[in-house]
Amino acid sequence: DAGVIQSPRHEVTEMGQEVTLRCKPISGHNSLFWYRQTMMRGLELLIYFNNNVPIDDSGMPEDRFSAKMPNASFSTLKIQPSEPRDSAVYFCASSFSGEHQPQHFGDGTRLSIL
């Protein structure tokens, strides 16, 4: 079975540009999570969805960040405008909803903002 698929794997862009990260969760999973990983702050949950509805976006750092889940098989995380401090690895994870279901992570998008 295919795991969580993220694209692109690497993104290098200039400050001020719009960045869109994409995620395809595991088929049948109805919870989706976006994380950011940096050396300084570790793994941080940005936002999670359940049945395509955003449940908790308290981890989204500021209004420049937005996330959508238009259907059960696709989600995007957008940064507009991007800044150098947004450079990080962004992970998408999915799981079944319900108590303590394991989260399955994609291989991440390494984002560099110059």
Place this chain on the structure above:
Amino acid sequence: QQQVKQSPQSLIVQKGGISIINCAYENTAFDYFPWYQQFPGKGPALLIAIRPDVSEKKEGRFTISFNKSAKQFSLHIMDSQPGDSATYFCAASRYGGATNKLIFGTGTLLAVQP
């Protein structure tokens, strides 16, 4: 109160030795404690998890020890192998909002020397 503190930051173990990684939490509402393993360029993958109603869980060479009164838990890797070299994250969660919001520790970089 949402923090999970992890130590050590890095660990070097000889092949065949025991690797021990420790975590501590503050929020007594946490009721699920997973460990994730991450290889370079990959997303974290669930290794083993425990609930606070048991003091120990073993899966192969990996054991979680849990001390509810001290609010601490640890991962023991017996007979450590070079293939175990990776970054290990502890996490904690409390079920709510139809899913599980994981709070991750800062990670331990394990190197097993042949």
